[in-house]
Amino acid sequence: PIAPAPGRTVVGSLEEVDLSFLRGLITLR
Incomplete structure (x- = not known):
């Protein structure tokens, strides 16, 4: 997906x- 702002890419990666x-936490449980 093309992000108009670099901030969007950062937020997407963080998400x-x-x-x-x-x-991972759910699978550990």
């Missing part, structure tokens, strides 16, 4: 990391 981190 992906958060999702993966949350999934």
